[in-house]
Amino acid sequence: MSQGFQWIRSLIFMIVIYAWMLILGVVYLPYAIFTKRGALRACKTYARSTMWLARWMVGIRCEVRGTVPTGEVVIGAKHQSFLDIIMIFDAIPHGKFIMKRELLWTPVIGMYARRLGCIPVNRGKKGAAVAKMVKDVAKEFAEPGQLVIYPQGTRVAPGVSKPYKVGTAILYNGLGFPCVPVATNAGVFWPRTGILRKPGLAIVDFLDPIEPGVERDAFLSRLEDVIETRSDALMKEVGFDPDGGH
Template identity: 60%
Template sequence: MLQWIRSYAFLIAMYGGMAVIGLGLFPWALTSEHAARRVAKIWCRWTLWCASWMVGLKTEVRGEIPTGEVLIASKHQSFLDIIIIFDAVPAAKFIMKRELLFTPVVGQYATRIGCVPVDRGKKGAAIAGMLRAAKASNEAHPGQLIIYPQGTRVAPDVKAPYKVGASLLHGYLKQTCIPAATNVGHFWPRLGVYRKPGLAVVEFLPPIGPEVTKAEFLSHLEEVVETASDRLLKEARDAAR
């Protein structure tokens, strides 16, 4: 019961912080992309700090943190992996569903830092639009472009296919891809309020070069990300015993 109370209090602190920080510093965010990014990072660090003492959820980033103009293809289990990655890398921007642009605070900041909205209902047309928008974003907002190759949040132990969009983006942009694994879904579920204490990890894995073919890319990406994510999940479960 106490952990439930802590979890509710944490959500209030997290979303309350989003409103206070995001709206209170919005005039500064309007001055430049750098300022908008700094405000977003302030909120990320506020959230990670609150999680650490309010619900006992610590976070850790492993592997070499990407700093250049690269594509990051990450396992996506909950909102927490978004927060950890954004806080870790210097200039993150996301491939995101278009509806999020209309979310208060989130949408305004996503636009300012160069996130790429995708209309998921249009399939082929959506992919073509994503490729063009990603290239334009890279030119206007250099940094680390993050895609979730399964297209949505996937809970631990649930299998979901890796979609072709990540492979097409890798081939089109001709950038190095950094795979990323995580176990955050064990502590912070896709849905629900309850947060478990423990150590949530995002791990950056060895790069996949731009010379890797489309045929090889997706299967290799899935293998390394799923293997590493399963290892991190086992680590989290073993620590809880």
């Protein structure tokens, strides 16, 4: 299949999934306004249908590996694309994401993120942002769920290095929950920028939890090592060399 034809398929796919997001957002709106269960059902429906469309329209198959946590945990996840968000959210029972504040003003996404209990962070005010994040998370965990945070703070393209930030360690120590690292290769097929979506096997892998009580620096070092090592292995599994590209 030519890359040009795949690009056209990808463009149609992107139009379809964003139109579908708007349709579902409107259909579920009355339910979501009055109950978080409605918002959760809408987002689960969107995640599952988008993964189905990805397989059918652009050839991306999605696979979840490892033991998916169901209790109260912090999930420290590798973030390469929108796809890994969808896959993780679909896999866990009640995901709540640490997200950049600007997304709250995004049509559909912002309203549903609020209803799910996602915690916005002002990335421009580092010290104040971390302090507020901890306070907001403590309040939000009055209701059980799995808190998803991206330790690198943003999407990072396959093969690109970016340091792990201290926020994940602060939440891990402050909440006293286990931290479940998650690796992925999703960005190989669904990149952080551009239209082209490549066929292949996108994987998110839930790794062994880091139990509470590990000192901050040791925790961050261990978290980065297990996520990066496993993510590199997943990328190599599908033919992508994280040290030098395809």
